[in-house]
Amino acid sequence: xxxxxxxxxxxxxxxxxxxxxxxxxxxxxxxxxxxxxxxxxxxxxxxxxxxxxxxxxxxxxxxxxxxxxxxxxxxxxxxxxxxxxxxxxxxxxxxxxxxxxxxxxxxxxxxxxxxxxxxxxxxxxxxxxxxxxxxxxxxxxxxxxxxxxxxxxxxxxxxxxxxxxxxxxxxxxxxxxxxxxxxxxxxxxxxxxxxxxxxxxxxxxxxxxxxxxxxxxxxxxxxxxxxxxxxxxxxxxxxxxxxxxxxxxxxxxxxxxxxxxxxxxxxxxxxxxxxxxxxxxxxxxxxxxxxxxxxxxxxxxxxxxxxxxxxxxxxxxxxxxxxxxxxxxxxxxxxxxxxxxxxxxxxxxxxxxxxxxxxxxxxxxxxxxxxxxxxxxxxxxxxxxxxxxxxxxxxxxxxxxxxxxxxxxxxxxxxxxxxxxxxxxxxxxxxxxxxxxxxxxxxxxxxxxxxxxxxxxxxxx
Amino acid sequence: xxxxxxxxxxxxxxxxxxxxxxxxxxxxxxxxxxxxxxxxxxxxxxxxxxxxxxxxxxxxxxxxxxxxxxxxxxxxxxxxxxxxxxxxxxxxxxxxxxxxxxxxxxxxxxxxxxxxxxxxxxxxxxxxxxxxxxxxxxxxxxxxxxxxxxxxxxxxxxxxxxxxxxxxxxxxxxxxxxxxxxxxxxxxxxxxxxxxxxxxxxxxxxxxxxxxxxxxxxxxxxxxxxxxxxxxxxxxxxxxxxxxxxxxxxxxxxxxxxxxxxxxxxxxxxxxxxxxxxxxxxxxxxxxxxxxxxxxxxxxxxxxxxxxxxxxxxxxxxxxxxxxxxxxxxxxxxxxxxxxxxxxxxxxxxxxxxxxxxxxxxxxxxxxxxxxxxxxxxxxxxxxxxxxxxxxxxxxxxxxxxxxxxxxxxxxxxxxxxxxxxxxxxxxxxx
Numbered sequence: 005x006x007x008x009x010x011x012x013x014x015x016x017x018x019x020x021x022x023x024x025x026x027x028x029x030x031x032x033x034x035x036x037x038x039x040x041x042x043x044x045x046x047x048x049x050x051x052x053x054x055x056x057x058x059x060x061x062x063x064x065x066x067x068x069x070x071x072x073x074x075x076x077x078x079x080x081x082x083x084x085x086x087x088x089x090x091x092x093x094x095x096x097x098x099x100x101x102x103x104x105x106x107x108x109x110x111x112x113x114x115x116x117x118x119x120x121x122x123x124x125x126x127x128x129x130x131x132x133x134x135x136x137x138x139x140x141x142x143x144x145x146x147x148x149x150x151x152x153x154x155x156x157x158x159x160x161x162x163x164x165x166x167x168x169x170x171x172x173x174x175x176x177x178x179x180x181x182x183x184x185x186x187x188x189x190x191x192x193x194x195x196x197x198x199x200x201x202x203x204x205x206x207x208x209x210x211x212x213x214x215x216x217x218x219x220x221x222x223x224x225x226x227x228x229x230x231x232x233x234x235x236x237x238x239x240x241x242x243x244x245x246x247x248x249x250x251x252x253x254x255x256x257x258x259x260x261x262x263x264x265x266x267x268x269x270x271x272x273x274x275x276x277x278x279x280x281x282x283x284x285x286x287x288x289x290x291x292x293x294x295x296x297x298x299x300x301x302x303x304x305x306x307x308x309x310x311x312x313x314x315x316x317x318x319x320x321x322x323x324x325x326x327x328x329x330x331x332x333x334x335x336x337x338x339x340x341x342x343x344x345x346x347x348x349x350x351x352x353x354x355x356x357x358x359x360x361x362x363x364x365x366x367x368x369x370x371x372x373x374x375x376x377x378x379x380x381x382x383x384x385x386x387x388x389x390x391x392x393x394x395x396x397x398x399x400x401x402x403x404x405x406x407x408x409x410x411x412x413x414x415x416x417x418x419x420x421x422x423x424x425x426x427x428x429x430x431x432x433x434x435x436x437x438x439x440x441x442x443x444x445x446x447x448x449x450x451x452x453x454x455x456x457x458x459x460x461x462x463x464x465x
Numbered sequence: 466x467x468x469x470x471x472x473x474x475x476x477x478x479x480x481x482x483x484x485x486x487x488x489x490x491x492x493x494x495x496x497x498x499x500x501x502x503x504x505x506x507x508x509x510x511x512x513x514x515x516x517x518x519x520x521x522x523x524x525x526x527x528x529x530x531x532x533x534x535x536x537x538x539x540x541x542x543x544x545x546x547x548x549x550x551x552x553x554x555x556x557x558x559x560x561x562x563x564x565x566x567x568x569x570x571x572x573x574x575x576x577x578x579x580x581x582x583x584x585x586x587x588x589x590x591x592x593x594x595x596x597x598x599x600x601x602x603x604x605x606x607x608x609x610x611x612x613x614x615x616x617x618x619x620x621x622x623x624x625x626x627x628x629x630x631x632x633x634x635x636x637x638x639x640x641x642x643x644x645x646x647x648x649x650x651x652x653x654x655x656x657x658x659x660x661x662x663x664x665x666x667x668x669x670x671x672x673x674x675x676x677x678x679x680x681x682x683x684x685x686x687x688x689x690x691x692x693x694x695x696x697x698x699x700x701x702x703x704x705x706x707x708x709x710x711x712x713x714x715x716x717x718x719x720x721x722x723x724x725x726x727x728x729x730x731x732x733x734x735x736x737x738x739x740x741x742x743x744x745x746x747x748x749x750x751x752x753x754x755x756x757x758x759x760x761x762x763x764x765x766x767x768x769x770x771x772x773x774x775x776x777x778x779x780x781x782x783x784x785x786x787x788x789x790x791x792x793x794x795x796x797x798x799x800x801x802x803x804x805x806x807x808x809x810x811x812x813x814x815x816x817x818x819x820x821x822x823x824x825x826x827x828x829x830x831x832x833x834x835x836x837x838x839x840x841x842x843x844x845x846x847x848x849x850x851x852x853x854x855x856x857x858x859x860x861x862x863x864x865x866x867x868x869x870x871x872x873x874x875x876x877x878x879x880x881x882x883x884x885x886x887x888x889x890x891x892x893x894x895x896x
Contacts, residue, residue, distance in 0.1 A: 039719050041784065045554050047546040048531040050516075063500075063508035069515040069533040086509040090499075093584065094506040120528070120546075121553035128555075143719035179721050179829070187721045187829040232688055232858065232894045262503060263604035264639050264646040345512045384823045386648035387639055390853065392836045394825020414825045414834040416856060444607075461896060463824075463834030463856045 005115055006154050010053065013076040014158045018084045022058040022100050023160045024304055025080060027071060028344035033150040035123050037131045039143055047120060052344035055079040059087035061098030067345040101329035109165030109300040115152045118200040123148050129207040130174060138218050142187065143179035162304030169296060171197050171448060173438045174204060176214055178221050190221045190397060193438040196295055220397055223409035230413045230462050236374035237460050238367045241434025243377050243393065244357050244453020248282055250383040251391035251419035253355045256312050258327035265387040266420060267318060275318045276423030281358040282313035284322055286337055294354035295437035295450035298337060302348035307337030324350050342445045352441065354450035360429025364455045367428050369404040375462060376401050377415065389419035414463040422460055430455035468493055472616050475540045482544055486522040488562045488619035488758055491535060497580060501606035504591055521547045527560035559783035563758035565622035571753045573629040574657050578610040582659050583632060590663040598673045606636040617754055625754040632656040634663050640676045647679045650839045655749040655879030667878035675820060675839060682851035685895025692816035692869060693857060693891045694809055697876030697883035699819050701797060704739060707861045708766065710829055714781040721829045727772050734868035735770040738800040741792045749879040752794030759791040798882040802871025809870045809887050811846040817893055818843055831861035858892040
């Protein structure tokens with residue numbers, strides 16, 4: 005964990021501008037076994053210091069791959085010079101956003117390192133289990149990946165703090181062949197916020213999930229192509245999370261709103277069924293910690309929840325300090341940077357569609373002819389809200405009962421149209437947090453959602 | 466400490482720790498980056514970087530570590546982490562380093578930037594775009610100059626030293642008529658110098674033209690099987706998916722590649738020839754040394770439809786008993802065809818000009834489905850309208866077996882060289 009050696013350098017912040025100084029370390033630990041072969045065995049640490057300066061709407065940023073007091077002085081000077089220099093070219097002259105609070109945010113957790121042998125041993129145990137129990141698989145991959153952010157933040161007129169975000173996962177991927185020799189695959193991620201000791205000291209605890217993954221893969225081996233068209237579907241919770249993040253979340257990031265996203269003209273309008281409520285959570289929900297808690301962002305704003313859709317009405321955007329001032333709202337801590345060399349930009353944290361009242365069984369039983377879309381591999385969305393999710397696991401629904409499994413397919417729609425078709429929402433939420441969101445920089449984000457019945461375009465043959 | 470002194474220090478530390486076999490790369494870098502938001506300058510970013518990556522081999526076991534602390538203490542930590550990782554691993558003699566390739570210094574691109582001229586070129590582009598394409602909004606843009614000094618060494622005697630620098634310019638754009646707004650489009654180029662206005666580089670102008678024509682897209686009804694003409698950027702995406710799913714190292718090692726035993730056989734249309742060409746003069750900074758320590762070579766992957774090789778690193782080659790490919794870069798070059806784009810479109814009864822593909826990642830069976838982005842409907846040999854909520858479905862292998870035509874025109878964006886590629890038999894479906 006970083007020791008604070010930069011606090012005294014706050015005295016070097018220039019007058020008349022807003023400055024944030026950040027010490028930042030990213031660690032990764034990676035092990036990958038492909039059919040038992042160790043193909044990745046790596047430990048990585050990258051630390052440095054950055055400063056960002058806001059000179060009336062023109063920003064300067066500088067970073068150095070060193071963690072020393074001298075490096076802190078250098079980046080403050082360089083970022084200030086960049087901001088002043090660019091200000092002369094840009095012609096911008098925007099009032100600096102007001103302070104929304106100062107103080108210190110306490111360290112939220114610890115990063116507990118695990119030695120590489122323990123990581124490899126855990127992966128071997130899991131791999132051996134799969135190899136022995138499921139010899140009919142054509143391939144198997146077990147990947148352990150752990151990454152953490154460790155940040156110390158000082159701001160000229162906002163909060164300071166020392167925060168860490170450790171997370172670790174084991175991905176299990178399985179391949180099999182259909183009777184025609186066509187490969188099919190499925191994967192599952194285990195783990196979450198914390199380190200190896202929080203999830204994997206007993207690898208046997210993963211076995212039920214691995215067994216379920218195998219069963220679904222065997223279903224998929226016998227799978228069929230979805231019938232292309234506009235269909236009634238039940239989206240699983242993981243798909244709901246993807247929808248929250250990709251289809252809606254990106255369109256309500258204020259920088260994209262300024263760029264012309266569909267959310268701009270729709271603020272305070274009905275954009276979804278009244279059953280839909282969407283929040284970008286900071287750190288806590290229903291008395292518990294969300295998957296990847298954020299207590300302080302990289303502008304020094306203390307993190308709060310950002311309500312986005314309430315009873316189907318678009319009620320807000322996600323902001324940094326500048327956009328919050330522009331839209332006349334309070335920033336909620338969405339300005340985030342992944343590495344020491346990255347400047348903070350508007351990012352999601354834990355974006356979740358809230359649960360409704362129905363059970364999952366009621367949703368499935370209500371569909372005469374449609375699909376149950378369980379899991380997604382990837383997703384993308386556009387300014388218009390047009391989205392795409394790859395569907396890696398799904399089933400037919402016939403007369404209210406699950407039928408044959410689906411081969412890989414894709415669903416698409418326009419978010420604010422599709423969300424108006426949501427007419428049943430289940431009473432639980434599934435979260436995921438293993439992925440990265442890409443928007444200039446990568447970022448660890450959480451996403452969650454309930455099961456939802458809706459209409460959607462599905463690809464197939 | 467100079468980078469060369471750092472290498473000497475690291476060699477000493479590794480010897481001191483009794484590590485007799487290793488390979489590492491140490492680098493110093495600098496980035497100057499100008500960020501644009503909504504057509505104006507927003508942020509100036511300076512990044513001074515250092516990096517070290519080390520792979521060690523002890524008793525046939527491999528471990529690796531990376532970091533950016535190149536002080537003596539940092540190097541000791543790096544060496545210790547890699548050594549510990551190796552000692553924790555199981556023995557696998559397939560992990561190895563390339564034989565001695567000698568010592569060589571590579572100088573690529575522009576090492577000393579002309580930042581004032583670079584800013585003027587960016588300003589010129591923004592002004593030209595605003596004047597000639599008033600409906601188009603440059604939502605965000607990045608102009609960057611990156612330079613790096615890198616030394617790669619291994620214990621077989623190889624030393625590659627690189628001094629390289631390049632300019633890059635990329636944009637994200639949309640268009641609006643005041644009421645309706647298009648979706649996003651993006652493009653970019655890499656450059657050795659600043660001799661040419663950015664508007665004339667890569668396909669920046671075409672993207673601005675196309676987004677302007679996309680303000681009022683139509684939704685297709687029903688589905689049809691037709692011809693898809695992939696733009697160079699889109700063709701590059703599909704080729705990358707094909708190569709990863711059929712000849713990539715992972716699918717060859719695990720045996721799931723459908724082209725596992727197809728080297729020397731026809732796997733695609735004879736109209737398709739695709740290579741990795743790091744020494745092609747149209748590639749700004751081509752790979753000079755592979756990740757395994759070989760001097761990079763130009764490699765033809767598919768020659769007139771015939772598969773020439775899988776893409777195996779030294780590890781993959783040792784693991785499978787197949788030849789190593791001395792190229793781990795992405796300098797993809799496809800050969801041009803004999804028809805112009807206009808001739809290709811004129812020959813299409815019904816299909817799409819596919820500007821982008823947003824889809825699920827195809828599995829090893831090659832099946833794909835996704836949304837057609839920045840795309841136009843072609844009917845009776847003419848481009849009729851932009852489309853929205855339109856999906857394309859097919860199979861990667863089938864697409865490249867059913868190539869109808871490859872264009873004479875080539876997109877050279879500094880990183881790849883790619884023509885338009887038209888293929889038949891793709892399912893296009895609307896709402």
